[in-house]
Amino acid sequence: MTKDECKKVVLDIIADIAPDEDLGNVKPEVRLRDQLQLDSMDFLDIVMELRKRHGIEVPEKDYQQLASLDSCAEYLTPKFDALAGKS
């Protein structure tokens, strides 16, 4: 999985959990909470949807890795690749 594909996965999840938000201009380097109306429960949603849809586990100590799209891609892409490798 490329980092852009990983960002798309995260954005697809955010589109469902924050359906009122315009995701057309999300800046990948900026913290998601600084540009979208997302609260702590929404971040738990992202964690839950990664688990449900993709089998990806994000332990609590790593939640900060989901701060921006860029950091999501850095953190999650190896996890997706590891899962793909397993299968």
Add this chain to the structure above:
Amino acid sequence: MKPSRIVITGVGLTAPNGSSLAEFRANLLAGVAGIERKEIRYMGSQLAGVCHFDALKHQKKKEVRVGTRAGSISVYCAREAIADSGLNWDAVAKDRVGIYIGCTEHGNVETENEVHNISKFNYDTKFWSHYHNPRTVANNPAGEASLNLGVTGPAYTIGAACAAGNMGLVHATQMLRLGEVDLALCGGVSESIHTFGIFAGFKSQNALATHDDPLKASRPFDKARNGIVISEGGALYTLERLDDARARGAKIYGEIAGYHVNSDASDYVLPNPTRQAECVHAAIRRAGLTPSDIHIVNTHATATPLGDIQECEAIRAVFGEGCPDTHINNTKSYIGHCMGAAGALELAGNLPSFDDLVVHPTINVDDLDPLCALPGLVLNHPRKVAKVDTILNNSFGMLGINSTLIVKRFVP
């Protein structure tokens, strides 16, 4: 000191046959029911009263996603009531507003959904939603309304089974009289058609209605009635002390004249006509009236074979044969049983009678059960009457809770 006079100044509602008072009333007078078939988890197609209001009129998509159906119904009804009241909402002191919402039950829907959800993951509870607790706490429907409206006064629900809709208004009246709040948003809501457990429970009791034609399924007082049609819905009112309402020139729908709440203390599910009659009598006494002063009695009757007869027995005990100006109707014949919303919705459907002097009928009575043949029963066609100064609304619930509310025409 005489208690403050409390008046109804706004109505917001959603029923299976209308999402405004005007639409609801028009359908009650035109004989238009609102029952349809709905797919229920594990049970297949069932009869249900489904509301078709636009949740996004007053909520963001995210609020609908995160919240509950009961929360959406509460927000819709509360916003519609405020709009109807003519209040300048921005200028209202939000810490002086109380939200009091009657519920039959809350939490079943979301719990069932989560159990179903984790069933797809081998019952691994790490897939259980972090929203489960805020969705299932008993105050959820009132809490969602407070969040949406920015109300910082007391906001909670009142659990009173199917007597709850009346209880919302009763409690609001008490809180206004105590000076706890200056404005109350009150009534009842129900999301019960979204929980299979309610359907399955009534079915196991042999109390779930069946009929080939959904619109004819809810038939209180008819010989062929065979049970309850479960419905969702809501009705919330703005209640104010009369002095406040008059100071702002509010439109006044009616005045709370009296109420009473009591308990059967006799059975988990079977009604008790003696206690019901006591409840009605006590409400009439509190209103300073006599039975012959009551012009409309809106019955609770849910179309169970026994329950209807027992309520008729209670009504006969109070009104007897000597109340020629008392007209008796039933709203569930159109919309099924809206559970915690029933009392509040059914009152709303009758309030316009103060203006048009028409009593909406009980529909679907093709063959009146002689045991339900009360004098004054209005059947199948609206009745134009000489006088409507008082409406008495009965709502009774499981574990033997009874509530009677009387609203009278506002006379300055």
